[in-house]
Each structure stands twice: as C-alpha cells, then as structure tokens.
Amino acid sequence: MSEMWINMGPQHPMTHGLWNLRVKIDGERILDVDPEMGYLHRGIEKISEDRHYNEVVTLMDRSCYVAGLNWEHLYILASEQALHISPPERAEYIRMMCAEFQRIGSHIMWYAAFVQDIGLMTPFLYGMRDRDLVLDLFQSFTGARMTYEYMRVGGVRNDLPPPFLAQARKVLDWLVPRFKEYDELCIGSDIFHKRCDNLGVLSASECVRHGVTGPMLRSAGLKRDLRKDRPYSMYRDVDFDVALADGADVTGRYLVRMEEMRQSIRILRQVLDWLEHHPGPVMADQLPRWLGAPYAPVGKEGYVLKRNYAKGVGFSSIEEPHGEAQAYVVNEGSERPYRVKFRSPVFANISAARQYLVGYRVADIPPIMGSVDPCIGEVDR
Amino acid sequence: MQPDDLARTLSPKLGDLLLGVEPFEGMAGRVRFRREGALDLFRVVRDDLSFTHLSMVGGVDWVDHREVFYVAWSDSLRQYLLLSTDVPAEDPRVESASSVWPSANWHERETWELVGVSFDHHPDLRHLLTPDGYAFHPLLRSFKLHEPEELEVKSRHV
C-alpha cells in the first residue's frame, strides 16, 4: 500500500475551529499526524503589553470564547498577585460562581459540537437550548452573551441584580434532569458506544509525560484537579468531588465531563446560598487611581500617570473546562503589564495528538479530536 | 516543600550552576540557574524532586538579556516550581528540555518563534503559530505594533 499525507483542515467539519491536522495514512490506518496551528494567532500576548491591566480582560474573553469567564478569572488572579491587590470575599465568590456556570456552558457547548461528530443531530439542538439558558444568566448581570468583560483587578465590575439568585436556582433545577436526558441519548445508544469505546486511549503516565491535563487526564484515572490540589478563590470552602473515569478513551472523557457538570451544580448551590446571606462590596477599596473603579472611566490624567507601583510577578493556575490553564504576569511598575504569558490546556492536549491518534482509522479522527474539546482561540492566542 | 529544602537538594548536585532559590508566592520556589546546567537541573528536578509534569515554558525579553522560565508540577507534592535562567541577547540559546519532559516540545517552539530564544537539540524546531519563514520575533520589546493609520496602506498587499 502507498502512504500519503492528507490535510484535514483548516476548513473541515472535524476541526471545530481553525487548524489543520496533517495525517499520514496507509489506506484507512493512521501512521503519523502533525497538527498545524497558528491560523488564529492574533498576538494577544503582544497586544496585552500595550494595554492597561483592566483592558486586557477584553482580550481574555476572546482568547477562549467558550470559557471567557474562566480566562478572565485566570488573568485577574495573576494580575492581582503581580500588583499586590486582594479582592473582597464576595467578589471571590461571584468569580467562583461565574467560573462554574461557565464550566457548565462550555461543557454543554462541547457536548453539542461533539455529538455531531459521531452523527447524532438531536443532542446538538438539546445542548444549544440549555446553553442559551446559562448564557441568559450571564447576560442578566454582565450584559453580554459571550464576551463579558466582567472581572476587574480587585473585584468584579458590578454586583448581581436582585432577581438573579432565584433565576439561577431555577436554571439549575432545569439542568439536572437534562443531564439524564443527555446520557440517555448518548450512553444509552449503541451507536455511541460503537464509535467511542476504546478510542484515543492515552494512559495516565503518557498524559503526564506530554503535559495533557483536564478531563483527558481524569478519564485516565489520575485524580488531579487544581480546585482540590491547589485551591484558588474560595474553592477551599465548598464541598465537591473530583470527577474520575477509567478507560482513558473517548467514552471516559464524555463521562468525566458529564460528572463535572453535576459537581458544578453542587458547587453552585453552595455558592448561591453563600451569596444570598453575605452582602458586601465587590471591589477592593484603596485601588491605585490608574487602575480605575467600576463604572468610573479612567480619566485622562489617569492614563498618563506613571505611578511607581511595587514591582512583582504573578502566577496563577486554574482548572479551566479544558484543563489546566496558567498565566504569568510580569509587573514592572507601570500601568501596563510588561509581559503576559498564558498556558493553554488545549495547546498541550493537541500537542500530544500523535500519542492518541496513531494506529486508529481515519474515521476515528472526528470522535477522538472532538473528545479533546479543541478551542483554537486559546491555543493560538 | 520550601525554598530551603530545594536549595539543600539542588546545590550539592549542581554546584555553582545554581544561582539561587527564592521564595515565590503560591509555588515551592523560584530556582535561578546558569544555562549550562539546564539539562542536569531538569533531570534532578524531575527524578529527585518528583516534578514530573512540565506545564509551561516561556520567555521574557529584558532588552539587555532574555529570560527563559519553566513551570513544573509535582503530583506527590501538589506544588508548582518555577525555574528560570538568563540568556544573553546576542546569543539567545539554551538546551532543550524536551528530552527530559516531552511536553516541552511545543512550548519551546512557541518561545523560539515569539521571543527568539533558540533551543539546542530540539527535535523539531519549526514555526508553530506564525507562518513559515516569518522573520520577526514579535514578543521582543523592539518589535512595535502597527499604528491604526498605518494599516490602510500596509494592508493592500495580500
């Protein structure tokens, strides 16, 4: 048989974004793969050096567009460490609530996109219907469906509107039986098992060697979740379990994500109860003037003011829906970050593509790559 | 693990290649080393200190020199560790970590094309995010972004 290289992408239904998977095949068998990235490289790290600390938040939403609030959270945690600012407790709880709702939204979006890869159409409509309810919640307090620009250095932009908590609880009550429905459509279907079982296997030790994190790592049975292992925000105070599965295959990743959504609902119920009983400020006071306050535009003098603020380096690491995201912010005493570096979980997960694709067949690529949940905005940045 | 513990383990093995261990908030510490000792340090950190997972490699351009930093995670200690080394701007190169941690592969490709630090003995040092043959290192401080009014003229060429 002759071997050849084929391109899957940048315009291909498998890619879920703008990237190219070069595949070396012999008949139907995959011999080698070479992912080609960079088609969405927008230079976010470079533009960040040109912007004020709070203006970078705008880029974070667009960096990972299905998990914008998680990326805002990541960047804000690192900037606060670099700028030596600590937010009030209520702001931390609101951020945590945002992160968990966004995790549900991101996983539902993954589900809707993934089931199309294995040929199921109805779950896509179900998933988009339920995701819109989560986005409606975000819209009620941030004003936007996808690009929120909600978190600020030192807190969050505004407090939650009064009817929010009741509405959020209603959405949670709606979602719980929906997850059962999702499972019936997928785990209850023979087609799903025939297309997903024992595909894309990547053992725990290989995951660690190649830097793979998130649901892919937990589906291999390794219990690593930064919310437990290195708690940030207020995750120390909430009670939840780490979602685990065995098999390290596509079905395992599906099960992990479904269980994570159920655990997110468990966290959210605790967080909503806390928010109901603990009113308070959502922005830190004593912020430097050039950093701006909520709803108060930074004046002209604020922009030119070069306050010699204490230098520092900030590092944060959060459990994003796709895996472990990290930010490294260097503050050199100016109103703009000197250097911002992000570590995208999908970047590392795709870089290991050779380990979990070689040996399978061409028709297995869509389910396997779909189970990685590629979000190219954060890979290329 | 505290910075003192790190220094106690690392200094006998590395000698003067180890420049110091500083505390770093939220991490086990920040290890500064000379670039000649990179591979030795990586092996010690992975095998003796159990930092088996390399999360991130990045670079910072300090104009007169460039800094390369590595973030590693240990599953048994549940801690991060920051390693950093300085390379001169005239000769920006350092030994590749991908023989110790295969996950460094793509991170080093990205650091090479964006910050301009070359990695010796890297298995596959190609452009990753920028197009093939892109001649600039955009994250250097000397690389300036477009002014909006320049764009109208420049963007006519496809």
Next chain:
Amino acid sequence: MTTPAARTATPAPSESPAGDLALGKELPMADQPAVPFVEIETLRVKEFIPAAKEALSSLVAEQGQARVIRPVFNWAGRNSLFPLHWGLACCAIEFAAGFGARWDAERFGVVPRSSPRQADLMIVNGTVTWKVAHKLITLYEQMAEPKWVIAMGNCATGGGPFRTAYSVVPGVDKLVPVDVYIAGCPPRPEAMLDGILKLEQLIRERKE
C-alpha cells in the same frame, strides 16, 4: 372526468381515442384498450411544455428578461442561501447558536454546507489572520457563482480589538468582496439573521 368503474359500464364510442385526450373531454371507453395513466400524463406534458415555452417566450419578448427570468432566479437564490460551514473564532459560536433551537436559522432556508462547492454564501465569522488569508481566498474561489460574502463581527469587518496586531488582516474586504457587514463583538444570533435578511434583500434587487 369519469371514474374507472363508470368507464367500464358505459358503451364504447366509435372514434379513435387519440384526439380526445385534452383535459375535460370523455376518455376512451371499454372495448378499446384503455390508455394507461402514465401515457396520458406523458401526452399532457408533451403538449404542456411547448405551450408553456411559447407563453414564456412571448412574455419575455413582451416584458424583457430582467422582468421575468431574473426574479425567478433571485427568488430561488435568496430562499436557499447555503453558507459555508466553517468557524474562525468567537463569532462561530454565535453562528452555531443561530442554528440551535432558539433561533433556528434553517427556517430562512439557510443550511450550512461543509463543501465550498455546495455553498453560495461565505460567512466570515471571526478574525482573519494573514496565515489563513490565502486559504480563505481559495475557498472563496472554489464556491460556485453566484456567491456572496457576509463579514460577521468587528474582526471580519475591520480587525476589531486585534486591529493593531501583527498577524491580523484588518477587515476581510481586503481579501474578498463583502456584501453585508454585521457589527458586534460578537453579533448576537438575531444580528446574524438580520444580516442574512439584508442579503436576501440585496439579492431580491439584483439586476444581473
């Protein structure tokens, strides 16, 4: 027209059946071999097509091609806009949401197609970088005429928040001709549907 049961009951006329096939006349009767249904329909069509052609050509001669043929093409074109199925960046998620349960863009005849050969509308839903520029032009050239382009969102319109970046095309109209621009970062699905309806309006008024 008589039912088959009634037909067998009545006696046969003497004339040959061929002349009586026009609509409304009595059909051939029992002792003659009955003309099957398919043949009757074929004969009818054979008569209808020349008549229709003649009527249409006299109409075209009378009213001109612009008044008759063009509206038919435009009507067909605007009611079956098949966008190219690809996602560039953030707007692709709103693009997908537009095909979800709440907005259901398919009711406007908009069905995403994965092959550029089957598509006649390219919705540029995200930031276009210089690295992907030549692939975008290739895809545009692969689409069959007539074809349209919608620049969805601020990035495709003018670079958006990444306008100053070194790798971003400041507006997709530098690469391909754009018919409709949709503002928003990202535009809501309603805005995307509005853009598609605007395009339908453009096609309705298309002269050539």
